[in-house]
Amino acid sequence: MNGSDPALIEFRGVDVAFGHHLVLGKLSLEVRRSEIVCVVGPSGCGKTTALRVASGLIRPARGEVIFAGAPIKGPRRDVAVFFQDYSKALLPWRTAAGNVALALEATGTPRAERPDRIASCSRTWALPPSRKSTPRRCRAECSNGCRSPVASLRTRRT
Numbered sequence: 001m002n003g004s005d006p007a008l009i010e011f012r013g014v015d016v017a018f019g020h021h022l023v024l025g026k027l028s029l030e031v032r033r034s035e036i037v038c039v040v041g042p043s044g045c046g047k048t049t050a051l052r053v054a055s056g057l058i059r060p061a062r063g064e065v066i067f068a069g070a071p072i073k074g075p076r077r078d079v080a081v082f083f084q085d086y087s088k089a090l091l092p093w094r095t096a097a098g099n100v101a102l103a104l105e106a107t108g109t110p111r112a113e114r115p116d117r118i119a120s121c122s123r124t125w126a127l128p129p130s131r132k133s134t135p136r137r138c139r140a141e142c143s144n145g146c147r148s149p150v151a152s153l154r155t156r157r158t
């Protein structure tokens with residue numbers, strides 16, 4: 001990492017309000033490629049809101065977020081989110097493997113390559129095999145502890 005690298009993500013004077021409640025006010029922040037940034041603050045100060053803006057899920061009332069040189073105007077296939085309430089955010093109509101497949105689908109991994117990649121993830125993370133005796137849905141397949149790796153793998157191509 002080099003301090004003179006251009007920012008990969010740049011918040012420029014971002015305001016977000018829910019009704020009259022201003023949650024983010026003139027937030028400016030730069031994150032460079034390969035940098036790991038930890039945003040710390042009290043509950044309700046707007047950390048998740050900032051991540052939602054960075055991923056294009058919320059449009060700021062004012063200001064903008066630049067990603068790789070272009071303004072974020074909506075959700076992008078090359079930006080993945082590990083939701084704070086990840087257990088609720090898994091797609092309930094898909095199996096565990098089907099949720100893991102989402103990142104491969106979104107990023108255009110050829111269909112023929114997906115089963116091997118998913119099988120490899122399932123082995124590494126000991127995800128449950130789909131069983132005929134249980135409904136083929138991730139809530140039925142996965143214990144609470146298993147939902148965390150499924151949600152994490154759902155954000156990754158590899």
Ligand SMILES: Nc1ncnc2c1ncn2[C@@H]1O[C@H](COP(=O)(O)OP(=O)(O)OP(=O)(O)O)[C@@H](O)[C@H]1O
Pocket residue numbers: 018023041042043044045046047048049050084
């Ligand atoms: N969709 C929404 N509609 C209305 N208010 C919202 C919405 N999303 C968040 N808020 C409010 O915005 C404020 C910031 O919420 P946010 O979830 O960003 O906080 P946080 O810093 O991530 O908190 P925590 O540490 O508890 O996760 C809170 O007061 C929350 O109630």
Ligand SMILES: [Mg+2]
Pocket residue numbers: 047048049084
């Ligand atoms: Mg939060």
